[in-house]
Amino acid sequence: MLHDWLTMIRGEFAGYNKTTAQKDILAGITVAAVALPLALAFGVASGADAAAGLVTAVLAGVLIGLLSGAPYQISGPTGAMSAVLIVLANRYGLQGVWLAGLLAGVMILLLGVFRLGRVVALIPSPVIAGFTSGIAIIIALGQIDNFLGVRTPAAENIIEKLAYYLDNEVLLNHQAVVTAVLVMLTMLLWPRFKFGQRIPGSLIGIMLVTAVVALAGWRVPTIGTIPRSLILENRLRLGLIPRADLPDLIIPAMSIAALGAIESLLCGAVAGNMTGLRMRNNIELVAQGVGNIIIPFFGGVPATAAIARTSVNVKSGGVTRLAPIIHGLALLAAALLLGSWIGRVPLAALAGVLLITAWRMNEWHTIRFYFSHRLKHAMIAFLVTLAATVLLDLTQAILIGFGISTLIFMAQMSELRLTRRPVEVERMTAVGHQFTHPGHTVSVYYLSGPLFFAAARRLLDFVEVHDTPDATLILSMRGVPLADATGVDVLRELRHRQQKGGGDLLLTSLDERVQTLLRRSGFIEELGAERLFWSADKAIAALGASLQPAADLSAADSGIVEAVMVAPFAEKMAQEPPGDGP
16 A cells, blocks of 8 residues: 555656746645634534644644645544534543544554455445535524533533423523524625625624624623743643443444545545546545544544545646645644734634535435435435434444445335346446547446446446546446436546546436436436437447447456457447437
8 A cells, every 4th residue: 555655646746847836835735714714613513622633634634635635635523524523522531532533543443454445445335425414504503502502511412402491491691692593694605796705704703793792892701811822731642541431432433433434425526526636435434534533632622534625626726745745734834923912812813714615515415306306215215324323423423324325226226127137236347348439438338236326436437447537338228127326426527527528427227217217317318318218229320439449448447347249249239220219
């Protein structure tokens, strides 16, 4: 794995020059401006303090950024992680949070070392959307105290916290409420201005209300002292490790590890689609593991890759891993030079930032997609996972959501007509051919098996290894009896990849059930009916390909997809007229 990392580094910095360095520096500073208010807010939301969030962002940016499996990943404290940590902090204190973070780091490291990054990809898309929305609810409800400017007793869960508000009279601080609302309005309105695209609204909002509170003399709780050191006084110490709590922290550590791995790999997938550069999943898991093992000893909270900050890095022109490192160093400079000013930021201002962040972290486009197209199975998995996340914990929510998705899949399989030959439901096979075509490659993949959450992303991984985005891909799906929402997502990602790279995607031999799902989901409309064919040979003939095999797609590299060459059938293909679609 070290050899893979060094090879990646050499390729990344090949031809590095002054222009590239300027892009990295600008991107790093831009991301730091976005990350500063979020680091402070998520530190507080985790049950620690703003200083802990800042230390986490600095160390994660530098350490995880250096070791990352991709040059664009920005890691630090996140809203999803804080929702898990606040419950842990209330139950076991900060020592429990640090120890669980250390254990989670070891677990994530082992996932990477044993190359188990693919396991995370087995989680269905509706389950991911469900617990993301559940986490957003937890974050929002967890900020009620700071929003109202009050302090209530620590609660084991959200239900207990809400019960306290209902059973007791809580005197709100009107000045704190106004402070939070001002930040929220700024975050919503600032991006509407042309100059608002450069500086994040959260940073402007915090600066604005901090000045208002200071000038007006409002009595609202503030962050307090920001230490001028990277090593906090309150941190994990070997002599103070709560060994008695160790058995009880195994399950919470698994929750942190699962969330850290899932969020980091999802972030890499999103950024990979934006850049066309594929992340090395196992190297990324090793980086996340090492970072989370070290961070608790400095007083930070568990970190993971952050999709929003990573997107800012990509859009700002970051080229290499120097951009996340510079982002971390810029945050350190801010803590050392502006610590006294940061300490005056009202907690209500951070509550405003977190409430807007919680709203935005919902995958609204995915949720609307499921419900507007009435994908009942996806809707059920989404709602069950959301409820489990809010009422139970992340690990249980993922297991329940995964279980529901599996049961739904089994029910669908039991309804299949017995007119097809049996297929192996636990894996998907793609048999491939490549043909020369004027200007680019035409690749044909023969898929066999259900295109569902446990197998769909294997197709995407295989295509990324063996084909470039400028190729024309033909997917023959005669052997695919069933697809689910994750399968649709993968086809959509594949279409976007090829379209962006100048290639194309054609589908042939669709089963009636699969075609119905693709039509209901709107994918066929997006793809275009002219890209549907009765068979692969009709699709190839329609392209006018020369039909001479160009390469053998070997399965040895992937270990998940078989690919063999069969006898040429060029004459038949050449004689067949273009198909009109199934």
